[in-house]
Amino acid sequence: MSSLPEPAHVIADDTEALKVAAALAEEFRTGAAERDARRRLPRAELDRLSASGLPAITVPAEHGGADVSAVTLAEVFRLLAAADASLAQIPQSHFAYINVLRRQGTQAQQAFFFGEVLAGKRFGNAQSEAGTRHLQDIRTRLAPAADGSYTLTGVKHYSTGALFADWIPVLARAEDDDLQVAYVPRDAPGLTVVDDWDGMGQRTTASGTVRLDAVPVPADRVVPHHLTFRGPQLHGASAQLLHAAIDAGIASGALAEAVTFVRTKSRPWFESGFETAAEDPLLIQRFGELALQVRGAEALLSAAARAVDTARGHLDEDTAAEASIAVAAAKVAAADAAVETGSSLFEVSGTRSALDALGLHRHWRDARTHTLHDPARWKVQHIGRYVLNGTKPPRHGLL
Numbered sequence: 001m002s003s004l005p006e007p008a009h010v011i012a013d014d015t016e017a018l019k020v021a022a023a024l025a026e027e028f029r030t031g032a033a034e035r036d037a038r039r040r041l042p043r044a045e046l047d048r049l050s051a052s053g054l055p056a057i058t059v060p061a062e063h064g065g066a067d068v069s070a071v072t073l074a075e076v077f078r079l080l081a082a083a084d085a086s087l088a089q090i091p092q093s094h095f096a097y098i099n100v101l102r103r104q105g106t107q108a109q110q111a112f113f114f115g116e117v118l119a120g121k122r123f124g125n126a127q128s129e130a131g132t133r134h135l136q137d138i139r140t141r142l143a144p145a146a147d148g149s150y151t152l153t154g155v156k157h158y159s160t161g162a163l164f165a166d167w168i169p170v171l172a173r174a175e176d177d178d179l180q181v182a183y184v185p186r187d188a189p190g191l192t193v194v195d196d197w198d199g200m201g202q203r204t205t206a207s208g209t210v211r212l213d214a215v216p217v218p219a220d221r222v223v224p225h226h227l228t229f230r231g232p233q234l235h236g237a238s239a240q241l242l243h244a245a246i247d248a249g250i251a252s253g254a255l256a257e258a259v260t261f262v263r264t265k266s267r268p269w270f271e272s273g274f275e276t277a278a279e280d281p282l283l284i285q286r287f288g289e290l291a292l293q294v295r296g297a298e299a300l301l302s303a304a305a306r307a308v309d310t311a312r313g314h315l316d317e318d319t320a321a322e323a324s325i326a327v328a329a330a331k332v333a334a335a336d337a338a339v340e341t342g343s344s345l346f347e348v349s350g351t352r353s354a355l356d357a358l359g360l361h362r363h364w365r366d367a368r369t370h371t372l373h374d375p376a377r378w379k380v381q382h383i384g385r386y387v388l389n390g391t392k393p394p395r396h397g398l399l
Contacts, residue, residue, distance in 0.1 A: 001122075001166050001186050008120030009053040010064065014072040017057045021076040024052060029083035033359030039203050041195075042087050046164050050120040055091055058098050063114040070238065070308035074245040074301055081249025082256070085366035086204040088246050090161045093125035096239045097169040100181050103235065104223045113183065116167065124165030124186070126156035126210040135374075136396065140212060142172040142180050142222065150217040152182055152190075156210040162186075162193045163206040170212065171225070179226040182217045190215040201362070201369030229395045232320035236397040237308050237327045241301075243373055244327060247334035248301045250370070251294045254341040254363035259287070261349045261360070277350070286348050290341055297330070297337040304330035321392040324399045328379035335376050338367035374398050 011017050028045055035042060049055065058073060059065025068076075073095065081088035101113050117123075132139060140154025152170055162168050168191070170182045184191060194209040228235050266277035274280055307326035311319035342364030346353050353360050382399060385391040393399045 001164065008051050008056065008118065010118060011053040011057050011066045013066050014068045017054065017066060017068050017072055017076060018079075020052050020054055021079045024049060024054070025079040025083040028080065028087055032084040032087070033362060035084070035204050036086065036362045037359050041163070041204050041206055042084070042090075043164065045084075045087055046090065046122070049087075049091070050122060053120075055094055055120070055122060056117045058095055058102075059114045059117055060102065060110075063110060064118055065114065069305070070241060070312070071302065071305040074241055074305040077242050077245035078249040078252070078298070078301065081246040082253035083249075085246060085250045085253070085363075085370065086202045088249060089202055089205050089207075089370065090164065091122070092239070092242045092246070093127075093161050093169070094123040095242060096235070097123045097125065097181065097183075099235060099238050100169070100223055100225055100228070103228050103233070104225060106220075109220065109223065113167070121166040122161065122164060123183075124159060124162035124168045125171075126159045126162055126168050126184075126212070127171035128156060128158040129154070130157040135398075138171055138173050138179065140170065140172040142174050142182055142217070144175065145216075148219050150182065150219065150222060152184065152212045152215040152217055154212050156212070158197075158207045159193070159210040160205045160207040162210050163195055163208065168193075168210065170210075170215075178224065181223045181225045183221045183223070184212075184215055184217060188215050188217075199369050201365030201367070203362075203365075229397060232311075232315050232317050233395055233397075234308060234311055234315065234320060234323060236395070236399045237304075237311070237320070237323040239397070240327045240331055240374075240399065241304055241308055243370070244301050244304065244331040244334045246370060247331070247338040247367065248294075248297045250363055250367045251297055251334065251337035251341045254338070254345050254367075255287075255290055255294050257360060257363065258290075258341075258345040258348050261345075261353055262287075265352060266348075266350045283348055286344065290344055290348075293337045293340060297334040300326075300330040300333045317392060321386065324393045325383055325386050328383055328393070328399055332376045332379050332383075335367075335371040339364070339371060342367040 057068045061067045190213040192211040197208040268277045272280045304326040307323040311323040382393045
């Protein structure tokens with residue numbers, strides 16, 4: 001949970017958001033490898049993030065927030081992920097559940113929860129479940145109580161951000177099987193967060209287990225998420241845009257580390273005839289290829305964010321579909337760039353770069369772990385169907 005000594009700063013606009021993100025990224029870059037190596041959870045860094053006001057930048061203007069563009073939000077995540085991909089991953093769900101409130105929350109719910117966010121409070125998540133038939137087979141139940149409230153029962157996995165949260169949005173099904181989101185305080189009776197995440201990458205996200213044992217939920221803390229998908233929506237595109245930004249950030253961070261390493265530590269191959277590795281034409285060629293891949297991913301990320309902003313301004317079936325497809329393209333390209341650059345870092349840097357103490361392998365491990373979030377092959381399928389046959393993508397919230 002956050003432990004802010006005073007209310008968080010309120011960021012005024014997009015320009016300030018980018019300035020704050022760039023400064024924090026530089027701060028978080030220092031110590032990122034050490035946090036990963038020791039699996040030191042970034043509680044202090046998250047409190048710095050909360051105090052900066054960045055987690056509140058999508059709060060609507062009528063509620064006192066900066067309501068920044070998708071272009072700005074994506075760049076904020078890219079900057080943070082280039083410094084520390086684990087740290088950038090933690091608030092991804094926070095912004096997704098702000099969007100749920102924007103779309104389906106009542107005025108009273110919005111006023112309360114946006115006020116919490118502006119004060120520096122954090123949302124986690126409890127949505128994914130293990131051992132079910134598929135991702136959308138949600139078995140956590142929201143059962144009605146006699147007094148009009150509810151109780152939550154179930155077990156959630158991959159609950160990124162829950163350990164550090166003030167509020168944990170829980171994805172559950174009601175008696176009629178409709179999808180609901182219950183916003184539950186981190187210290188609610190019957191709610192247990194278990195720090196049992198042991199992934200090879202994104203090691204400090206604490207993406208562990210949340211257990212819900214008849215957790216009481218007042219009626220005014222429940223939001224009808226199923227209504228989101230009954231018309232054109234940007235829930236999936238907005239959430240996936242941030243995943244794409246994280247991958248693009250990993251790619252740019254890995255490339256920057258490779259550049260520094262080759263310039264300062266790598267030796268030239270004896271056959272090259274050059275005094276420094278940075279003069280080797282074969283390395284120059286490879287760096288050019290990697291830079292093209294990273295730049296391509298960043299360009300597609302920007303294009304996708306602009307498509308989301310366009311759809312926000314005029315949401316209909318066509319703009320929503322175009323946003324989803326643009327984000328899918330960005331996610332595929334960014335995932336490829338992150339995995340390729342994280343791996344090629346060693347190819348271009350040489351044997352010494354493989355030393356465990358340097359921690360350079362965290363980029364590839366983070367990329368390989370994060371890109372498993374949802375399969376790129378299905379995104380390519382939806383892009384192909386859209387381009388060839390004009391088939392609009394589904395509204396399942398993951399595209």
